[in-house]
Amino acid sequence: MTAEVGSTPSPAPLNAGEPTGFGGCGGSVTLVEGGTFCLSNRLGDVEPGRPHGLFFRDTRVISRWELLVDGMPAESLSVISPEAFAARFVLRRPPHAGMADSTLLVVRERLVADGMHEILSLQNMGREATAVALELHVDADFVDLFAVKEGRAAHGRAEVTVAEGELLLHDRADRTRGLSVSATIEPAFLPGTLVWRVVVLPGETWQTEIVAQPTVGNQRVQAPLAPGEHHGLSAPSRKMAAWRHTATKITAADPVLTQVLRRSESDLGALQIHDETGESRPFVAAGAPWFMTLFGRDSLLTAWMALPLEADLALGTLQQLAELQGQCVDPLTEEEPGRIMHEMRRGPASGHVLGGSTYYGTADATPLFVMLLAECHRWGTDPEVIKALLPAADAAVQWITEFGDRDGDGFIEYRRATDRGLSNQGWKDSFDGINDAAGHLAEAPIALCEVQGYAYAALQARAELAAAFDDLSAATRLRERAAELRGKFAEQFWLPGRGWYAVALDGRKQHVDALTSNAAQCLWTGIVTDEHAAELVERLAGPEMDTGFGLRTLASSMGAYNPMSYHCGSVWPHDTAIAVAGLLRYRHIPGAVDLATRLACGLLDAAASFGGRLPELFCGFPRDQFAVPVPYPTSCSPQAWASAAPLLLVRAFFGLDPDVPARTLTVHPQLPSVWGRVALSDLKLDSVTVDLVAEGDQITAARVPDDWQLITR
Incomplete structure (x- = not known):
């Protein structure tokens, strides 16, 4: 591989240039399966203006994937990655004003394959019911991998619509490329945002499954998991089991x-x-x-x-x-x-x-x-x-x-x-x-x-x-x-x-x-x-x-x-x-x-x-x-x-x-x-x-x- 820095004018060669202009990717979490990968921070968020994203066939199909809990980013407790293609982001809601601790555990269980599957869970560790407002902000710029890597991405926004309970994003330059986002508990939709307002009882857990599926040539790729399907039954897990068997x-x-x-x-x-x-x-x-x-x-x-x-x-x-x-x-x-x-x-x-x-x-x-x-x-x-x-x-x-x-x-x-x-x-x-x-x-x-x-x-x-x-x-x-x-x-x-x-x-x-x-x-x-x-x-x-x-x-x-x-x-x-x-x-x-x-x-x-x-x-x-x-x-x-x-x-x-x-x-x-x-x-x-x-x-x-x-x- 290479780091051809500063020697070639844009557009750069196929394999040239370390990530520039972003301060590197330190502290990031990378999940990978075959030719698909997701780069996020330790909250599980894909932040705009960073070399983060879900990349499918050398194209960034998610350029923003940010979760807000009561209007604020969650706090990271741990990241557990048992396999290269899966991770659990263990978070908590920031403590309320005047409170030393938080009573709401937030877990994002993510699996990457030809797309992304995420189980979002809220567990109430307190003694009374808690009201929670969740917002998932989603965007895509559909730019080439190397434009992101070299800091040349223009941070364009997708064309966003809502149809049949799904958020649909399309490349403005090529409408055959796109992304669909759906959830098992249907949210309210705002432009580029999925919103849930829920009440979690003491000791109870609320959960939804979110699926992001790329579209190539007007054909939607197969989802990594069907709703309700355990991660262990996913195609990446089956592939890994076969690999270990041989x-x-x-x-x-x-x-x-x-x-x-x-x-x-x-x-x-x-x-x-x-x-x-x-x-x-x-x-x-x-x-x-x-x-x-x-x-x-x-x-x-x-x-x-x-x-x-x-x-x-x-x-x-x-x-x-x-x-x-x-x-x-x-x-x-x-x-x-x-x-x-x-x-x-x-x-x-x-x-x-x-x-x-x-x-x-x-x-x-x-x-x-x-x-x-x-x-x-x-x-x-x-x-x-x-x-x-x-x-x-x-x-x-x-x-x-x-x-x-x-x-x-x-x-x-x-x-x-x-x-x-x-x-x-x-x-x-x-x-x-x-x-x-x-x-x-x-x-x-x-x-x-x-x-x-x-x-x-x-x-x-x-x-x-x-x-x-x-x-x-x-x-x-x-x-x-x-x-x-x-x-x-x-x-x-x-x-x-x-x-x-x-x-x-x-x-x-x-x-x-x-x-x-x-x-x-x-x-x-x-x-x-x-x-x-x-x-x-x-x-x-x-x-x-x-x-x-x-x-x-x-x-x-x-x-x-x-x-x-x-x-x-x-x-x-x-x-x-x-x-x-x-x-x-x-x-x-x-x-x-x-x-x-x-x-x-x-x-x-x-x-x-x-x-x-x-x-x-x-x-x-x-x-x-x-x-x-x-x-x-x-x-x-x-x-x-x-x-x-x-x-x-x-x-x-x-x-x-x-x-x-x-x-x-x-x-x-x-x-x-x-x-x-x-x-x-x-x-x-x-x-x-x-x-x-x-x-x-x-x-x-x-x-x-x-x-x-x-x-x-």
């Missing part, structure tokens, strides 16, 4: 790890989207509130990390991305033959931004696609399904060779095709994300170090697939290309005497010499030589990189370091998890396991501070300065690869490496001692299931099929 059960003696894994499972289930082609292929949206759509890089890395939980997510992601793979050269969208897309949008402005709803400006999604395809083969995806995706993999490898390597030097570089595209096209895609040790911005075309690692791994992956399907000459040729790239990388990216890889080569093929977490990601792909790994581990282990809560994106000794920035000193959980997986790949290097353990335990401590849910990122202050991690104000939460990061930690410390075609399961546990006993139950590998229990460096119990080989190292 997912691997991961339990740990450590309560923090258990809490974090439970939240990961819930959030990944809620972030799942199924395609609309009838195939019902699952893939994961990148994150709420601003990235509730398919992303190439984010969806691929999340699917990889989530493999220990559920492999079907990876296959659905690959199939969806293959259908959208680039076919032609289009500078406006940066589409190129074989290129895997960056993101897709469906909002009202999507067709006007960069010439289309799909944007391709990313350097890393294409090799990641090939890497994940080979991993799916190892995890047991049907060989015929893998074979059907091989042409997409070959087109991706061709893109790496031709369009990716624009000057023929063997490395993937990027330069945006027009001034409307993203200036940086790796995972650190903010305008200032790539800089040298002095803090100067890199000049395009830019060849990122971790992207070369992805390309190396992609060539190895395609070689593995070629060998699996008896194309031995292609396998040999691809392995030779990978070895050549590894050698060139060592020669041209390593900084002798510094002990790390340059984050990039710039347009003049000069080193962009900052010490960054990008270099740690190179360990994950295996492009690093053992000699360089030994020095790199030492540099990563220092306080300049290790905050105590995870790995900084940029060392504190670098010129552009700012612990409160998006990419220049913050901590991203997915980035730290990839670094940990890389360190454990080089576990034979002194210090690698110790650093991996320290980083993982620090990251889980951070998760505990955030209530068990890792955010997209947090500030990179050292732990000895602040005892708890400092939130980044506009961080997405839940965010897909942050939610999946703990799963990659578990896999990496288990040393879990299945090879279903060879019927082998390799494990090399090195679990942190604080985790205690960790169990994986019903791990699905093709048509078989496996159970594993580990503690420390020992597998204490295992169940594998009789015709399989369990390899422990």
Whole structure:
């Protein structure tokens, strides 16, 4: 994802700009289900003039949803969110003048799906009847998601009518888009307002159910719940139950790890989207509130990390991305033959931004696609399904060779095709994300170090697939290309005497010499030589990189370091998890396991501070300065690869490496001692299931099929 701040005139690129002009979204509550999400304050209110709202198909369909109790906002007591798509806002009526306490409990029980369902309850805790006036103020502006995100929303008002006991709101610019609001206890209607005047007897509860249903193309979408239907019977609840039924059960003696894994499972289930082609292929949206759509890089890395939980997510992601793979050269969208897309949008402005709803400006999604395809083969995806995706993999490898390597030097570089595209096209895609040790911005075309690692791994992956399907000459040729790239990388990216890889080569093929977490990601792909790994581990282990809560994106000794920035000193959980997986790949290097353990335990401590849910990122202050991690104000939460990061930690410390075609399961546990006993139950590998229990460096119990080989190292 990105924070392309201040570098592109309006209208901005598809994925550009942090929320601006609103003071961020701190203290907000985000509920998400598939591609729908609701952002509100802790009262449950959607406030006008804020980046709040109910968003459906990248359009804000509710821009105001404010409850007044006796003419005033309620007071917040608590917010309880058992699942990512549901919350209970526990409130009270403000005490009357001269009264110390309130006797009226107000509860808003909200569920988000293709629309919103809210149960509004009043409970009288007093000894005499109480009269209550309730007002729910509703409005919609039907603006594009990015207009809200970037502070460009004009705060227009809907056309409002009342018909047959419903409040109807329509987009003034397109009457096929709208919203209906109804309640089980019919209110009085004022323009844009639902009003109830009720008397609640002592000890009694008054309740109404309110349903908000979007209309698209003059067709009203299905309500999340029928009146009177329990939340547990809703489509999101059924979807979550099915997800949990098929997912691997991961339990740990450590309560923090258990809490974090439970939240990961819930959030990944809620972030799942199924395609609309009838195939019902699952893939994961990148994150709420601003990235509730398919992303190439984010969806691929999340699917990889989530493999220990559920492999079907990876296959659905690959199939969806293959259908959208680039076919032609289009500078406006940066589409190129074989290129895997960056993101897709469906909002009202999507067709006007960069010439289309799909944007391709990313350097890393294409090799990641090939890497994940080979991993799916190892995890047991049907060989015929893998074979059907091989042409997409070959087109991706061709893109790496031709369009990716624009000057023929063997490395993937990027330069945006027009001034409307993203200036940086790796995972650190903010305008200032790539800089040298002095803090100067890199000049395009830019060849990122971790992207070369992805390309190396992609060539190895395609070689593995070629060998699996008896194309031995292609396998040999691809392995030779990978070895050549590894050698060139060592020669041209390593900084002798510094002990790390340059984050990039710039347009003049000069080193962009900052010490960054990008270099740690190179360990994950295996492009690093053992000699360089030994020095790199030492540099990563220092306080300049290790905050105590995870790995900084940029060392504190670098010129552009700012612990409160998006990419220049913050901590991203997915980035730290990839670094940990890389360190454990080089576990034979002194210090690698110790650093991996320290980083993982620090990251889980951070998760505990955030209530068990890792955010997209947090500030990179050292732990000895602040005892708890400092939130980044506009961080997405839940965010897909942050939610999946703990799963990659578990896999990496288990040393879990299945090879279903060879019927082998390799494990090399090195679990942190604080985790205690960790169990994986019903791990699905093709048509078989496996159970594993580990503690420390020992597998204490295992169940594998009789015709399989369990390899422990």
